[in-house]
Amino acid sequence: MGIKVALEHRTSYAFDRLVQVHPHEIRLRPAPHTRTPIEAYSLRIAPDDHFINWQQDAFGNFLARVVFPNRTRQLSITVGLIADLKSVNPFDFFIEEWAEHIGFVYPPALAADLEPYLKPVDESEPGSGPGELVRAWVANFTMAPTTRIIDYLVTLNQALCSDVGYAVRLEPGVQSPDTTLAVGIGSCRDTAWLLVSILRQKGLAARFVSGYLVQLTSDIAEIDGPSGPVADFTDLHAWAEVYIPGAGWVGLDPTSGLFAGEGHIPLSATPHPSTSAAITGATDMCESTLDFSNTVTRVHEDPRVTLPYTASAWEAVVALGEEIDARLDAAGVGLTMGGEPTFVSIDDQTSEQWTTAADGEHKRARASDLAARLKAAWAPTGLVQRSQGKWYPGEPLPRWQIGLYWRRDGQPLWSDPELLADPWDGERQWSTPQGADWALLSALASDLGLPDSQVRPAYEDPLSRLVASIRRPAGDPIDTADDPAPYEDSAERRTGLLDRLDEAVTQPTAYVLPLHRGEDGWESADWTLRRGRIVLTDGDSPAGLRLPLDAVSWQPAPQSAEADPLSAPAELGAQRSPAPAVVVPAEGAPVTALVAEIRDGLLYLFLPPLEQVDDFVDLIARVEAAVTCPLVIEGYGPPPDPRIEAMSITPDPGVIEVNVTPTASFAEQSRQLQVLYEEARKARLTTESFDVDGTHTGTGGGNHITLGGRTPATSPLLRRPDLLVSLLTYWQHHPALSYLFSGRFVGTTSQAPRVDEGREEALYELEIAFAEIERLADSEAPWHIDRSLRHLLTDITGNTHRAEFCIDKLYSPDSARGRLGLLELRGFEMPPHFQMAMVQSLLVRALVARFWAQPLSAPLVRHGANLHGRYLLPHFIIHDIAQVAADLRAHDIAFETSWLDPFTEFRFxxxxxxxxxxxxxxxxxxxxxxxxxxxxxxxxxxxxxxxxxxxxxxxxxxxxxxxxxxxxxxxxxxxxxxxxxxxxxxxxxxxxxxxxxxxxxxxxxxxxxxxxxxxxxxxxxxxxxxxxxxxxxxxxxxxxxxxxxxxxxxxxxxxxxxxxxxxxxxxxxxxxxxxxxxxxxxxxxxxxxxxxxxxxxxx
Incomplete structure (x- = not known):
């Protein structure tokens, strides 16, 4: 954390006359056993004409004996110190094996050394022993003999904190332990002395400690429990220390119920409070006035992820963001920026689902909670759709995906949020009425103008279960009535067998309404299947993914032309199509359908794929009008369209990934990310993780940045291919842009290798590609950018997605979903704080503005061994990124190098x-x-x-x-x-x-x-x-x-x-x-x- 504070403690006495101040003993110097580094110390005493001698008392504490030769009207003692509040783990100690559990006995030699600290605390006069109340408290506090000593001390300390309240008591001296228990309240010194008494009665050596307590306000509010002081604070304090063999003296603060940490700075530790007073001495008889103050001031703070920027620095960042936006708007760049932030669990950082596995129950619950919060914040009238997402090699099924969609024009896409159910809400039990699946599709068919006969039941396939039964081991044969007589096979017998098997299945799994969009409106194909009814393929997926599509028609559906991504979309209609749907023959018709089923007590509706977002909006409006109970929308989402805002939450190994909707300005993106970080934290998700050895890292997932335009046609990367060339060249020149913001896994086989990692010939070929892009700059064929760079922007296996500059969605000739005009920068790891994420974004935005105004054309640099040599050392990375900031300033973009300090402190x-x-x-x-x-x-x-x-x-x-x-x-x-x-x-x-x-x-x-x-x-x-x-x-x-x-x-x-x-x-x-x-x-x-x-x- 790197926070250094200056503490000033002043105590002054004003006398009503000249008096003789007799010798004083001052115990206000940090004791030798303090674990908080003290970098400077000062003791100033007035009057100045005095003599001072430093010594160590009988218990090893520093003590200043001060003699005043002359009479005076005032006495002032001011202590100043600078402390480095490095974090201290109060539980980081070794315990002797024989002392690991309660009930141990100190060896005789050690007990003799600890004798003053084992002596029972007298309630009144010497030799009286502990009082009745404290003895009763000790007798009532019992734990099993097998209890570990550390657990015992934690429990005892917290129990005492719970039983005795805290109050500031200005009277001198310390209350007796019985008095503190009787009134149930006391100052810190009273509670500390009570704890000493309790520990000694338990046979544990204990001593009284006076010192300073420094508490700093938290950078962020806690979501569990109190957040600590609202302002930085220091004062004289008292606590107890117990001697544990192997660990030595261990501090316990009964006022807070915590163990002593870096904020506890001991001044004196003694067997009795009377010998631990901060100031002792006397004066002549007089009237005196006491004045005192304690202040703490932060004198140095390293940038840290919980508070990366001061208020003034952040104001400068925001001002530059607005300035760059104005520059981009004036130049007509039309830049949008999106991203893929990732999060991990606050409560669980060790289970497989939060380390290596992609899925898990806890991960689903956190993702669902986050989706609900983001819907409330961003899209109150949006649609939440739960469907299947990407399917990765080696995984049995596609991963789940939670999609959130809303209309950019502000019109509602889904009006009643109460009708959208959450299947992963563990606190709610769903019970959907029987027949709700058929009723929903029947109402939709009626709304579309289709007969109820188009709503078909779908059944599980008994044949697959029969095959599974046949393959079972001997000893549990199938029933004779179901024996298919496999040795007497014929077409007629097979047909009869299927009839008998199908007749045995009478309960539909789901209901199906064939539906697709024709040239003149909605159409429903009249499915006629060989088995006379819809029989689902075997599996655990939703029924909508198990339809027997290959059994509907011999003739494939005609291939429809994909929408031109470069064409300007019309205004999104709010009214549903008035023309009624028609029933068409199944031959040659698209095999798509709505599927409704009740699963685990919930109604699910599977949406078919649609090519136009207008049709999706129309269908969703019809569904909401027809449904009468909460349901889950699954299946296919809307096609990419600039009139619909979309974001999704998906699982990835160890993390939850949020694909946010692109934003067109720095201010808009800042509001978006601030809300996302805050809502994720409320959903008990965080942006940082820790290795066992204390290494502080990000989530382990990415925070990929996407660049593009509102529409593919307005993407600056397609309108000005030299922008992509400039960015690629600049990144290659400055390795710090690749390594300062990356995760721990870098290099040739990482998730985002540089273009010059692992392939020495790539730069040679890349220079040819750049020249070819320049030659074809005036071409009206935007795909030439993809063709020129696709086989160079890959990893060493040829994977185009695993590249630092990913152009999979720039303008691929393969499909419309690959022609979105997007460039994905994959070399960015998830920053712990949203302000750090915005500085990353500001840097990229600034480079776009710089190269839009002045394209970069320069030879590529052969870094050689230095790429994985000096450029992986923080000094050279910091120097390299400083050159980037200086270059921006040279082009009138006031990007401060110090804004990147939080990244260097976090990364290195x-x-x-x-x-x-x-x-x-x-x-x-x-x-x-x-x-x-x-x-x-x-x-x-x-x-x-x-x-x-x-x-x-x-x-x-x-x-x-x-x-x-x-x-x-x-x-x-x-x-x-x-x-x-x-x-x-x-x-x-x-x-x-x-x-x-x-x-x-x-x-x-x-x-x-x-x-x-x-x-x-x-x-x-x-x-x-x-x-x-x-x-x-x-x-x-x-x-x-x-x-x-x-x-x-x-x-x-x-x-x-x-x-x-x-x-x-x-x-x-x-x-x-x-x-x-x-x-x-x-x-x-x-x-x-x-x-x-x-x-x-x-x-």
């Missing part, structure tokens, strides 16, 4: 910093491209695993003389690169982070820990070092990922130590030999591969 978190001899060594996370391995046999078939066992960190050295100092990692010299700043050197270190059974070089062990040292070659000595632990240094093995960003930061921070170096003389000859070998062996300049250093480098 600072691991730690250490300073030796004025030389700073900083470690940051870097990008490591993961390989896809070869095929391997699994229980489900063959699979190709991703090797994610290799990671990379950046080492940045500031202020080191290259001729004198060398930085090593685990004894290997790091090949530091010079930068644009002569004082800064940068390199990357690749290392094995874990050792899976299937990986490249699986026999190479883990590089843990990574020890970085600063070697002074002039003296052959190590001047200091720092250590990065790949796993928890204490050997703790977490089972679950951290619950939030604060817990994740604590886990990350625990793995870095600014200590650790090699003692004695350094073998410089060995060091120089390693440097010489590395200079000829390095594949990418500036990258140390510890795997190679441990193998090839030692041959």
């Amino acid at each position: 978190p600072r691991i730690g910093t250490a300073v030796f001899d004025g030389i700073e060594i900083e470690l940051r996370g870097a990008i490591e491209p993961w390989r896809v391995l070869g095929e391997e046999a699994t229980s489900g078939g063959t699979a190709r695993y991703v090797d994610s066992s290799i990671e990379r960190v950046q080492v940045r050295v500031i202020g080191a003389d290259r001729s004198r100092y060398v930085v090593t990692c685990n004894g290997e010299p790091i090949p530091l690169l010079s930068t644009e700043n002569p004082d800064v050197q940068v390199a990357g270190v690749r290392y094995r982070a874990w050792q899976p059974p299937s990986a490249l070089h699986p026999s190479i062990t883990v590089d843990d820990p990574l020890r970085f040292e600063l070697i002074d070659t002039a003296n052959a000595l190590s001047r200091g070092g720092c250590t990065y632990h790949v796993s928890h240094p204490g050997g703790r093995s977490y089972d679950d990922p951290p619950v939030n960003a604060v817990a994740a930061e604590a886990r990350r921070g625990r793995r870095f130590d600014a200590t650790g170096y090699t003692t004695g003389r350094v073998d410089l000859s060995d060091l120089r030999e390693k440097q010489a070998r590395m200079s000829t062996d390095a594949v990418a300049p500036g990258i140390l591969d510890l795997r190679r250093a441990r193998t090839v480098g030692r041959r």
Whole structure:
């Protein structure tokens, strides 16, 4: 999080006369055991003419003894400190095995050391022992002997917090424990002393702690429980500490019921409150007035995903967005931007459905909740349709899809939301009246002017069940009455058998109304089937997907011409077609139909595919007029049409994907994404996830950005093909545009590889394609863009969808759904905050404006090994993206480089910093491209695993003389690169982070820990070092990922130590030999591969 605060605590006494101030003891300096780093401390005392001596009291606390030689009218004590509120996990400690459960006994030697902290708290005079009330409270609080000590302490602390209220008490001193229990209320010091008494009666050593409490307001309001203070706050506070063998002193704050964290800064910890007072001393007899204040001020904040921008910075972002919109409008660009944000569960980040699997019950419930919220926010009179979406190889059925459609002209598409049922609402039980499916289609047929005879029942196929029965093992034979006599086969016998089998099925599964749009209106084909009735194919899909379409007619339906996507659509009619539908022969007619069925107590209506959105609107209006009970609309949605706004929610491995409708302005998109992020959070969905080791990542899904126009004909990419060429060229020139906003999986086999990743000849061919596009710029055939680039904008397998620049929907000659004038930028991961998403969008929007005004025509750059070398290190990515921002400013677009700081801090978190001899060594996370391995046999078939066992960190050295100092990692010299700043050197270190059974070089062990040292070659000595632990240094093995960003930061921070170096003389000859070998062996300049250093480098 990186928040540093300045705390000021002032206490002043004004006397009514000159008095002698006797010696004072001041305990207002953070104690040695504080876990919050204190970067600066000040103690100012007035009057100035005094003497001060610092010491440590009998319990190790800092104590200032101050003597005042002269009389004075005032006494003022002001404490100032700067604290780095790095997240601290209060539960990150080891416990001795024999002390893991309650009831343990301290060993005699340890008990002797802890004797002052085990002494019972006296209720009144010395030796009186605990009072009756506190003894009763202790007796009533019991837990099973097998209870873990940590669970016991948590429960006890919360129980006491619940039983005793909090109040500010200005009287001096501390109440006795019985008094606090009797009144049921107390100050923080009263409750802390009560907790000390309780713990000691339980046989646990405990001490009283006074200190500062710093609480900062939350960046975002909590959806579960209180959000904390409304403003930053600090004050003197008190709590207790209990001694747990192995863990040491552990802080418990009974005022809040929480354990002590980074906001608890101890000043004094003693067996009794009387020896822990902040200020003790005396003056001559006088009248005095006390004045005090406590303030806390934030002095430094790293950009973070919960608050990426200050108010002023965000105002500047919005202003630039409006300015760019005005520029685009003036130039007639007609740009629209859409996207595909993804979300994960707040409550479940470990189950398969939220990690690897595409579907799950919880995922369906969250998606359904989100759809309802978005409908209320965006389309109160829109239509929610639940249908089947994409069908991916290896999956038995297409994935589900929740579509939300509404009319752009503001007219209602569906008026009564109460008639749209949610099949995944777990709190509601549906009960549809029997026959509602037939009644709905009968009413629709009547409305269309069709006879009821066109509504046909559809039955399950008994033949498929019979075949399944025949294939069962012996011992459970089929009934004799159903025996088909397979050895006496003939056409007549087969027909008779089918008749007998069909007669046995009397309950229809669904009802079918054949329906399609003819030239003059609605038409219904007269289906005549060989079996005399509609028999569904076997399966679990909706009945509308199991119709026997190949049994309706020998003659296929005529192919209809697709609508020209470049033609201007007419105004969407609001009135239904008045002409009645007609019944037509089935031969040669389209085999499409409405299908109604009752499934799981709910009425479902399956819509047929329609080619014109006007027909879809007409049909939906008829359905709403005919239905009398809640139903679920499924089947085919409306065809793409600019008069209908559409968005969808679909499942993807580990995430929920939301395909938002394109927007035409920055302000419109900002409102859209802000609502989406807020409603998703209310639906208990989030935009961030965490690895077990505390690594903070996005959802793992994408946030693909789509560029286009209101209609395909107005798409700027089709009207000006040079815009696409300029964007492609610029992205290729600046790798930061590919890697700063991407997910963790980058490279040749990722979801969005760059055009120059994995195929060296692609740039050669791409330059030819660019020249050809320029030659054909005046052509009226828009598909030449697709033909020129389709086979170059792919991954290494030829998949056109898995490319950083995807043109599948630009203008493919194959189908109308591929001719939408859209470019999809797939190299963007889901940003955690909507403002970060908008800055991404602003950057793309700014580049479109820049290249619309001045197209870019330049040779492509051969990055070579640097592409996966220096350009995967944060320093060079930051420098590269800064050049992009500078280029925009040079073209009068005031894009600030600092607006991208939240992305760099999120993408490349600072691991730690250490300073030796004025030389700073900083470690940051870097990008490591993961390989896809070869095929391997699994229980489900063959699979190709991703090797994610290799990671990379950046080492940045500031202020080191290259001729004198060398930085090593685990004894290997790091090949530091010079930068644009002569004082800064940068390199990357690749290392094995874990050792899976299937990986490249699986026999190479883990590089843990990574020890970085600063070697002074002039003296052959190590001047200091720092250590990065790949796993928890204490050997703790977490089972679950951290619950939030604060817990994740604590886990990350625990793995870095600014200590650790090699003692004695350094073998410089060995060091120089390693440097010489590395200079000829390095594949990418500036990258140390510890795997190679441990193998090839030692041959």
